[in-house]
Amino acid sequence: NAGVTQTPKFQVLKTGQSMTLQCAQDMNHNSMYWYRQDPGMGLRLIYYSASEGTTDKGEVPNGYNVSRLNKREFSLRLESAAPSQTSVYFCASSEMRQAPGANVLTFGAGSRLTVL
Amino acid sequence: KNEVEQSPQNLTAQEGEFITINCSYSVGISALHWLQQHPGGGIVSLFMLSSGKKKHGRLIATINIQEKHSSLHITASHPRDSAVYICAVKRRGATNKLIFGTGTLLAVQP
Numbered sequence: 001n002a003g004v005t006q007t008p009k010f011q012v013l014k015t016g017q018s019m020t021l022q023c024a025q026d027m028n029h030n031s032m033y034w035y036r037q038d039p040g041m042g043l044r045l046i047y048y049s050a051s052e053g054t055t056d057k058g059e060v061p062n063g064y065n066v067s068r069l070n071k072r073e074f075s076l077r078l079e080s081a082a083p084s085q086t087s088v089y090f091c092a093s094s095e096m097r098q099a100p101g102a103n104v105l106t107f108g109a110g111s112r113l114t115v116l
Numbered sequence: 117k118n119e120v121e122q123s124p125q126n127l128t129a130q131e132g133e134f135i136t137i138n139c140s141y142s143v144g145i146s147a148l149h150w151l152q153q154h155p156g157g158g159i160v161s162l163f164m165l166s167s168g169k170k171k172h173g174r175l176i177a178t179i180n181i182q183e184k185h186s187s188l189h190i191t192a193s194h195p196r197d198s199a200v201y202i203c204a205v206k207r208r209g210a211t212n213k214l215i216f217g218t219g220t221l222l223a224v225q226p
Contacts, residue, residue, distance in 0.1 A: 040218065041218060042118070042120070042202070042204075042215075042216035042217055042218045042219070043202070043204070043214075043216040044216075045213055045214070048213060058213065090158075090159060092159075104161070105149060105151075105161045105164065105214075106161065107151075107158055107159040107160070107161070108158065109157070109158040110157075110158055110159075
């Protein structure tokens with residue numbers, strides 16, 4: 001099925017461990033994003049990639065790194081996890097098309113990360 | 117003050133009621149999204165608006181650019197409409213980055 005696939009869905013880490021969240025989309029979108037969602041707060045942008053080969057920091061990039069491996073894949077890495085990074089992470093992709101209303105924004109199912 | 121404010125934060129309705137969720141923003145925008153998130157579930161894009169009104173089934177979204185306000189209406193609400201509804205805006209002149217509201221939690225009771 002077309003869409004955004006992110007893995008893993010759940011992960012528990014100890015403080016200081018590292019991990020990578022994987023995201024892939026098959027809609028040929030140029031732009032991809034990583035957000036985190038915390039209780040009582042709106043989605044916050046960690047990093048985004050406007051196109052293959054480019055990445056930029058969002059609102060809350062500290063403690064994270066990203067790689068836009070190719071047009072399909074955009075991974076998020078936690079080098080040394082901290083309890084403050086306990087959150088639900090969403091990958092998304094989008095394409096702003098010329099036709100009115102044809103903007104497409106698609107999210108993955110989310111990854112729940114707990115750092116002990 | 118958040119740049120995107122939603123009201124109400126929580127809403128409980130009876131099945132069949134007409135529901136309105138509001139979104140106000142303080143920045144110039146080029147587009148506004150309405151998103152739906154079911155409990156424990158992913159996020160689905162419902163509408164993208166830059167002006168006027170859009171309708172999809174029982175959902176209607178309107179936007180007033182001059183007043184910096186958008187509304188999401190649900191007609192003949194149903195328990196399956198229970199979800200968090202999120203408003204997000206794309207700042208005018210910005211890249212693809214969105215600013216999100218904190219969401220409205222809707223519970224429709226049978």
